[in-house]
Amino acid sequence: MRTHEQFADELALYALNELQGSDLQEFEQHLERCASCRRELQAMRADLGLLGLSVVGPKPPARSKERLMRAIAAEPRGVPAPAVVQTSGRRSFWLAWIPAAIALALLVFAISLRQSNQALHDQLAELRNRYNDQKVQLAQAQENMKLLLAPDAIHVSLTPQNASRHPSATAIFSPSQNRMTLMASNLPPVPPGKAYELWVIPPMGAPVNAGVFKPDAHGNAMMLDHPMPIGVEPKTFAVTVEDEAGSDKPTTPIVIAGTMGEGQ
Amino acid sequence: MGMIEHPDMPHADTSGDTRLIARIRAGDQGAMSELYDRYSSVVYGVALRVLQDAAAAEDILQDIFLQLWRRPDAFDGSRGSMVAWLAVIARHRAIDRLRKRRPETDIEEVVIAGTTDLRDEAERTLVIEKVRSALGEMNEDQRKALEMAYFQGLTHSEIAEKTGEPLGTIKTRIRSGLQALRARFA
Numbered sequence: 001m002r003t004h005e006q007f008a009d010e011l012a013l014y015a016l017n018e019l020q021g022s023d024l025q026e027f028e029q030h031l032e033r034c035a036s037c038r039r040e041l042q043a044m045r046a047d048l049g050l051l052g053l054s055v056v057g058p059k060p061p062a063r064s065k066e067r068l069m070r071a072i073a074a075e076p077r078g079v080p081a082p083a084v085v086q087t088s089g090r091r092s093f094w095l096a097w098i099p100a101a102i103a104l105a106l107l108v109f110a111i112s113l114r115q116s117n118q119a120l121h122d123q124l125a126e127l128r129n130r131y132n133d134q135k136v137q138l139a140q141a142q143e144n145m146k147l148l149l150a151p152d153a154i155h156v157s158l159t160p161q162n163a164s165r166h167p168s169a170t171a172i173f174s175p176s177q178n179r180m181t182l183m184a185s186n187l188p189p190v191p192p193g194k195a196y197e198l199w200v201i202p203p204m205g206a207p208v209n210a211g212v213f214k215p216d217a218h219g220n221a222m223m224l225d226h227p228m229p230i231g232v233e234p235k236t237f238a239v240t241v242e243d244e245a246g247s248d249k250p251t252t253p254i255v256i257a258g259t260m261g262e263g264q
Numbered sequence: 265m266g267m268i269e270h271p272d273m274p275h276a277d278t279s280g281d282t283r284l285i286a287r288i289r290a291g292d293q294g295a296m297s298e299l300y301d302r303y304s305s306v307v308y309g310v311a312l313r314v315l316q317d318a319a320a321a322e323d324i325l326q327d328i329f330l331q332l333w334r335r336p337d338a339f340d341g342s343r344g345s346m347v348a349w350l351a352v353i354a355r356h357r358a359i360d361r362l363r364k365r366r367p368e369t370d371i372e373e374v375v376i377a378g379t380t381d382l383r384d385e386a387e388r389t390l391v392i393e394k395v396r397s398a399l400g401e402m403n404e405d406q407r408k409a410l411e412m413a414y415f416q417g418l419t420h421s422e423i424a425e426k427t428g429e430p431l432g433t434i435k436t437r438i439r440s441g442l443q444a445l446r447a448r449f450a
Contacts, residue, residue: 012438017356018419047442049348050449051414052310052355054395056388060308064322065300071326072296072333 002026007037015044145224167219167256171237173228180210182223184239184256187215195244196221196255200229201236208232212246235260281339281346288336296333302388304329306347307354313415314358324357347388359417398448402441405429409437 007030013019014027031037169184182198190196195214199207208229215221228234238257240250284302287295307328311321328350332339339349399407405427412418412426420438424431 009435012413012435012442013420016413016417017359018413018417043446044442045352046345046348047446048355048414049345049351050391050395050445051399051410051442052351053306053347053392054399055313055415056306056309056392058309058312059305060322060325061318064308064325065297065304068300068326068329069293069297071330072293075330075334076291 002030004030004034004037007031007034008040011037011040011044015041015048149222149224169221169237169239169256169258171258173234173237173260178228178230180223180226180228182213182221182226182237184213184215184221185219187219187221187255189217189219190214190241193244194241195246196239197242197246197250198223199238199240199250200232200234201238202233203235207238207250209246209248210237212242212244214244285336285339288333296329299332300329303347303350307350310351310354311358314355314417315362320361321358324354324361328353328357347391355414362417394448395445398445402444406437406441406444409434410441413438 007027010019010023010027014024014031019027031041165186167184167186167188169182171180171182173180184196187196195212197212198210200210201207210229211223211226213221213223236257236259238250238254240252240254242251281299284295284299288299304325308321308325311324312318315321315324339346399410402410408427409423412423413420418426420434421431423429424434427434
């Protein structure tokens, strides 16, 4: 909603007939309500009228007056001229009905205001409900995260009895969000200066670096809500040991790997 | 004294113009002739300056006076000055034509503050000189901005683009230019 000052700033534009479209409509609505702008507009038009006087000088040719006088002689008073007089009649009609039209417009405006007020109330209530739902979901997610990220969280991998403990990981990937979470366990410690590097391998083409991570003392590691490389369609996720700064391509054998659609 | 006035000024005698309008309303062609003699040079001068084309300016002149003949009540002497009213309408119509758009200005929609009656040619000359002198006292940038807006029909943004000045500066120049003009007649 524009302020009075902003409308006042446009007075000259309006007086010069340069306002168009919605700006013009909004300005005219403001003008109906604002006596001060109406007064200033009239004064500004007087200024513009004065400005016009600065170029008075050349006289119109004499034939111009003859032409006009012939034209008015051909239109005796009371004979309506085609387009303009029709407009005039319509205008006079409207002038006579202006008070009623204003009252009607105000009534319509009041009704539409009430309706839009109700609609805003409904929208507000819906937004409040959504907000409450999301607050609950957020609280649940935070609780889950708290558990996952707790320093004392114990990750227990359930494996068949008597089987040796192998490194394993689960990658959760959302193509629509292009984000993923990786949870790994039983990872052997890496040498100093080294880290695990996650690779995203498209169906065709070379592996792409998707970030580095280090496991904790228990061999657990997590990459939460991790952005994926842009423009890569993942087919396989793989982990190798690389320099902790990350490598452009895998330089050591794959420690663990998983292909989408397999083992789900 | 038929000086151009503004809202804060006492109203001058408007009988000359309003009386002519009353006679035109009654179908007096002689009154139309008098009104034409009084103000045709204002309408023609403005239209010619905008359009730079004598034939086109003549068309605007015909159009405006013919409409006044058909709808004399469009001019309300109690609400404005005839000379300023005609000048503004001439300017708007000429700009409409310059831009090859349908006439958007309805003569009844233009309401001008103050009342003016320049029935006497000497008075008209005096007012015109006063306006020219006010314009002459403005700095060049201010006068140029006013002229571009008024006679070339450029929007504030177009003027800003053309002159390379910020939009705010152009707005200020136009507004203060008009105020300076107003001050001369206060």
